[in-house]
Amino acid sequence: MKKPRRNDFLLIAVLLAAAVGVWAWLYFTRAQSAEVKVTVDGVVYGTYPLDTDTTVRIGDDTSYNVLVIQNGEAWVSEASCPDKICVNKGKIRYDGQSIICLPNNVVIETVGGEAAQEDVVAG
Amino acid sequence: MKAKKKLTTRQLAEYGLLVALAMVLSYVEYLIPFSSAVPGVKLGLANIVVIFALYRLGPGPAAVISFVRVLLMTFMFGNAFALFYSLSGAVLSLTVMLLLKKTGKFSPVGVGAAGGVTHNIGQILCAMVVLETEKLAYYLPVLLVSGTLAGIGIGIVGGILIKRIDPERV
Structure with missing residues (x-):
C-alpha cells in the first residue's frame, strides 16, 4: 500500500x-434578488422591491424589527429582541438568503431573482 | 449464471456476517447525536465493510453486501424516499470505488475518499430530482469537503482491516 x-x-x-x-x-x-418578502407569525406581512430605498417598521411598540432597504440591499437596523441576531445577520441581496428573528417570529427572505436564476445549477 | 460456481456455504456465511456488520455500523452511526447545519454530513461507517469486501472478496460480493445493507436498513428505519437516496448514493459510490480500485493506482484511502464524496453527490443529485429544486446545490461544497474527510478516515480504517484480516486464513 x-x-x-x-x-x-x-x-x-x-x-x-x-x-x-x-x-x-x-x-x-x-443572482441579485428582485424583492424581499416579510412574513410575521407565518402570515405574509408585505413584499418590498429591493431597487426602491425604504424603511419599514415591522410590529408594534413593544416588539418590532426595523427593515431598511438601500442600494439593492436589505437589512434589519434595529430590533426589540434581546439577542439581536437579526441585526447582526447583516445585509442580504441574493437569492436564497434570509434574515430570521425568532423572538418576534419574523422572517425576511429574498424572492424573485432575475431570469438568470435558471442557469445557476444544471446538475 | 450456471457456468459460475455456486455460492459455497462459507461464502454465504461470510456475506451474511459482513452485511450484519455493515448494518450494526449504520445503526451505531444513526445513534451518534451528530447534528450539522448541512443535512447529509456523515461518517459513512458502513463503507468500511464495503471497502473491505471490495478488496478482500471482490466487486460482486461488495455490491451484494452494500445493496442488501441498504435494503434492510431502509425496511427497518426508513421509508420509500430514504431508499431512493440511499440507493443512488450507494450505486454511484460503489461504481466509482470499483473503477478506482481497478486502476490499481490508489490505496484504500483514496478509494474511500472518492467513495465518501460520490456517495454524497449521488444523494444530492437524487434529492434535487425528487424535490425538483436546484437550490440544494448550495450544500455541495460542504458535502464535498465532509465526504472527502470522512472518506479518508474510513479508507484508513479499511486499509488496516484489509492488511490484518485475511479471510482465507480466518
Whole structure:
C-alpha cells in the first residue's frame, strides 16, 4: 500500500479543489434578488422591491424589527429582541438568503431573482 | 449464471456476517447525536465493510453486501424516499470505488475518499430530482469537503482491516 500514496494525495487534492470550484461557481453566479418578502407569525406581512430605498417598521411598540432597504440591499437596523441576531445577520441581496428573528417570529427572505436564476445549477 | 460456481456455504456465511456488520455500523452511526447545519454530513461507517469486501472478496460480493445493507436498513428505519437516496448514493459510490480500485493506482484511502464524496453527490443529485429544486446545490461544497474527510478516515480504517484480516486464513 506504499506506492499509491502520491496518487491518493493527488485524488484528495482534486476532490477538495472541486469543492472550492463548486463554491466559487455558486458564489459568482448567484443572482441579485428582485424583492424581499416579510412574513410575521407565518402570515405574509408585505413584499418590498429591493431597487426602491425604504424603511419599514415591522410590529408594534413593544416588539418590532426595523427593515431598511438601500442600494439593492436589505437589512434589519434595529430590533426589540434581546439577542439581536437579526441585526447582526447583516445585509442580504441574493437569492436564497434570509434574515430570521425568532423572538418576534419574523422572517425576511429574498424572492424573485432575475431570469438568470435558471442557469445557476444544471446538475 | 450456471457456468459460475455456486455460492459455497462459507461464502454465504461470510456475506451474511459482513452485511450484519455493515448494518450494526449504520445503526451505531444513526445513534451518534451528530447534528450539522448541512443535512447529509456523515461518517459513512458502513463503507468500511464495503471497502473491505471490495478488496478482500471482490466487486460482486461488495455490491451484494452494500445493496442488501441498504435494503434492510431502509425496511427497518426508513421509508420509500430514504431508499431512493440511499440507493443512488450507494450505486454511484460503489461504481466509482470499483473503477478506482481497478486502476490499481490508489490505496484504500483514496478509494474511500472518492467513495465518501460520490456517495454524497449521488444523494444530492437524487434529492434535487425528487424535490425538483436546484437550490440544494448550495450544500455541495460542504458535502464535498465532509465526504472527502470522512472518506479518508474510513479508507484508513479499511486499509488496516484489509492488511490484518485475511479471510482465507480466518
